[in-house]
Amino acid sequence: MQGSANLNIMIKAARAAGRSLVKDFREVENLQVSAKGAGDFVSRADIAAERIVHEILSEARPNYGWVGEESTSHEGKDPTRRWIVDPLDGTTNYLHGLPHWAVSIALEHKGEIVSAVVFDPAKDELFMAEKGMGAFMNESRLRVSNRHRLIECLFATGLPFGGKSELPAVLRDLGRLLPATAGVRRSGAASLDLAYVAGGRYDGYWERGTKPWDIAAGILILREAGGFFDTITPEGDVLASGEIIAANGDVFESFAKLIRQA
Template identity: 40%
Template sequence: MSDEYNRPVIGGKSFTAVAINCASKAGEWIKTKIGNYTSLSLKYSPTDLVTEVDKGSEMMIRNLVLTHFPHHSFLGEEGVEPGPEASAKALNSFRDAEYLWVVDPIDGTTNFVHGFPFFSVSIALSYRGEVIVGVVYDPMRDELFVAEKGKGAYVHGKPMRTSTESTLSESLLATGFPADQKVALPLNMKGLQALAPQVRNIRSGGSAALHMAYVACGRLTGFWEIGLNSWDLAAGSLLVSESGGRVTDYKGDPYNLGVRNVIATNGAIHEQLVDELAKV
């Protein structure tokens, strides 16, 4: 972390500690609501769901963050209209923000709705556009993934490192099925079809943030998906990079908050994965 923004505390309040507290409290509350939500709505497509629990989780996190840091900006998924254009517009509205919290209150809402235990709370803090804190919390496994820029990444308090596979044929990858069924989903399916014969296997758990966390801790060799948003990727991007991996867009350019088509790997297979997806 450069000296310019190496300010981990303001008024004695640690950015990372607040992020951890928010993720933990929201995650524990979400866990009590499994099978107990009262409203279910569609957003961008029939696969893009939202419940009052998503909204409640975001409100809880927002209130906690702004209690500690009232002058910070806050971008949460549920405060943005559905669709890629609205997401880009919302992110652009914060382009001049000094500190911006980027939050997905439940990453994996479809899993939450069905009681499938693979969802997470994703909280990132960026300083002038660069992610400096990333926290992903899996309440079902009580796993907390934490990263600070320049200070490493941890799960269960222990340092994380990416996996050591060096070829696609050795790799376990993950991807998702985008909510945009007209453009992003068909493109991602082409990537899936091209890569499946070349790798050890492919998984799709339904939470991009957890997929990124799993790349960071070595459970997955890599992850790719088209059509994601800043709140899906921001925290996970720092987890991966601070664990020794790489996160880029499809062209291989470094990750930034505007990236929607992402490739995250252990680093060793990164160029191979970029090259193969470029052929699709």
């Protein structure tokens, strides 16, 4: 993919943060004897990765705003553009030594995501997209699946943990969806869930309780691969609402109907 200058900067930042995270990931297994020690270590790794991303992006585009999971948001001198960054999506996986996590970077312009990168360092898979230019994983163009029967489709979601209020709704979702589909997976990284729908590995994804940095990059990658997304409550704003439903065009309506049932 021949990307813009902004996309190339984003790729540089994601790869640099990924290298730092991979180096620290090798130490995580040695820290599992102490949950507190491992947790503190991963927190430092997360913050260090965000600092790397911030330094590279702000040096190249000092006037852009910033929204990051681990740092204070701020508006730039250019109020129309901002970076939306999750330096380590899948922190719990990382903490437990599971090699499924990503660096997610999106560029928003006038309220719309226009460039996106989701980098999975453990698998060396770089998902990327720009508005109107298609979506790619490394050198391969991404397209959503063409499955059109729910019973053949595999879906992804995020399951609430730690007593979060979304649990009853998600359990109801699962009760309706599991009998009607080929299954549901919970892999622990929203950015990769959306990228996997874009590449046809999953046929759809939904989740409640997301943050903008969880899904900002993924929604553009999905759209550019031919997918559809919306809020679970129709006509809302995906980034502001904290809820999302996404799928290929053939099953979106039937999938959404199941999830949206009262």
